[in-house]
Amino acid sequence: MPSDVLDNWQVQVRKGLLELCVLNALRGGRQYGYDIVKQLRTLDGLVIGEGTIYPILSRFRKQDLVETTIEESPEGPPRKYYRLTPLGRKAVAQMNEAWDKIDQGVRALRRDET
Amino acid sequence: MTELTPTAESRLNAYLHELRRVLSDSPSVDPAEVERDVRDHIEAALVGQVAPVDDSALDKVLQTLGAPSQWLSESAQPGRRPLISMPAIKQSALQALRHLVGGPESYRLPYLSLLVFAVGWTLALLAHDAGPLLVAMPVSFILSRAALSLFTAERLSVGQKWLLYPVLAVADCALLVVILIAPIVIGIDVWERTYHRARPAGAWGDVGATICGWAGATWLCVGILFTLFPAVVRSVFHPFATQFSRRSGLKLATVGLLLLLLAGATGFFGRLAEGASRRQRAVVMGASPSHRH
Numbered sequence A: 001m002p003s004d005v006l007d008n009w010q011v012q013v014r015k016g017l018l019e020l021c022v023l024n025a026l027r028g029g030r031q032y033g034y035d036i037v038k039q040l041r042t043l044d045g046l047v048i049g050e051g052t053i054y055p056i057l058s059r060f061r062k063q064d065l066v067e068t069t070i071e072e073s074p075e076g077p078p079r080k081y082y083r084l085t086p087l088g089r090k091a092v093a094q095m096n097e098a099w100d101k102i103d104q105g106v107r108a109l110r111r112d113e114t
Numbered sequence B: 001m002t003e004l005t006p007t008a009e010s011r012l013n014a015y016l017h018e019l020r021r022v023l024s025d026s027p028s029v030d031p032a033e034v035e036r037d038v039r040d041h042i043e044a045a046l047v048g049q050v051a052p053v054d055d056s057a058l059d060k061v062l063q064t065l066g067a068p069s070q071w072l073s074e075s076a077q078p079g080r081r082p083l084i085s086m087p088a089i090k091q092s093a094l095q096a097l098r099h100l101v102g103g104p105e106s107y108r109l110p111y112l113s114l115l116v117f118a119v120g121w122t123l124a125l126l127a128h129d130a131g132p133l134l135v136a137m138p139v140s141f142i143l144s145r146a147a148l149s150l151f152t153a154e155r156l157s158v159g160q161k162w163l164l165y166p167v168l169a170v171a172d173c174a175l176l177v178v179i180l181i182a183p184i185v186i187g188i189d190v191w192e193r194t195y196h197r198a199r200p201a202g203a204w205g206d207v208g209a210t211i212c213g214w215a216g217a218t219w220l221c222v223g224i225l226f227t228l229f230p231a232v233v234r235s236v237f238h239p240f241a242t243q244f245s246r247r248s249g250l251k252l253a254t255v256g257l258l259l260l261l262l263a264g265a266t267g268f269f270g271r272l273a274e275g276a277s278r279r280q281r282a283v284v285m286g287a288s289p290s291h292r293h
Helices: A003-025 A033-041 A050-062 A086-113 B006-023 B031-045 B055-065 B086-102 B105-127 B131-150 B158-180 B182-198 B203-228 B230-236 B246-287
Strands: A066-073 A076-084
Touching: A003 A033, A003 A050, A003 A086, A033 A050, A033 A076, A033 B031, A050 A066, A050 B031, A050 B055, A066 B105, A076 A086, A076 B031, B006 B031, B006 B055, B031 B055, B031 B158, B105 B131, B105 B158, B131 B158, B158 B182, B158 B203, B182 B203, B203 B230, B203 B246, B230 B246
Parallel strands: none
Antiparallel strands: A066 A076
């Protein structure tokens, strides 16, 4: 497989997955933007440019999937925290369900190969 | 923001400029919001660095952030959406309604403020009566200021600013007119009804001197007050007067003083000219044949 085709495929897969992961990172409660990045950083190969997360968060906020609050921080200036809206919780649940189906389908296909 | 060396500062500015350029045409994201998040990210990533932070340390952070041109997915790239899209308009209207009813507060207050403002203007125009406006203006002003207090101006998104600032701008302009112009108008009116009617001669010179005098006295007093209490001015006219200083108040007081002096000079020379004219008339009348008899 040519490397540019592989790269392009990885970029596409990563972008879709990143949105799912950002929403899942917020399922536990409100998070500071930088903390979301740190959390996703641990997923190997998922986040290539960490800045990618911020346009996603902005888009989610416009789509009412997340909301923001500004809170004082003991470590410096006030911080902006993101949290899921009820609509966001519903969306992430549906996305997880869809992802599980895809994952199962892909695993099933790969079993057939072997 | 963490202190940066000049080189690092210019590198950061170039990076943020590129970020704004890439995101500016994207309808799905708010570039100002992303920029603030990226600034916060950089700030957090540089914690512990010795200030001023140099360009090599900053570059490491910028590298992990990646090039802004790689951030948008294809569907979010500019130029892929039609200019007018009914579903998009419907979605925006629904979103505005949802914000208005269910928050978050950062959007509920701006929407509410603009709604009250718009309703006030509409009713005033339909009824040809300023009454609704007199109620709507203070209410929408207070709502806008409450939103600003909750979310500092620096952290408001462009959308929130568009919702809040028109109300504040109109209210602040009205307040400025009341403070700077209304005393002049009232003063001239009082002068017109009392002094001027009793003494119509030399009217234009007197009007000029009176306008200058009232304007000068008003602006001198207001300028002195502004000089003494610049924090009050910044607070009342927030967020448009963040740069206001004692010097600005002094400038206004100086203009007022100059106008007052001009009014005094105009009045003084006006009286002189009037006196000379009267004497001349008296001489002419005294010299005329009818007066000789």
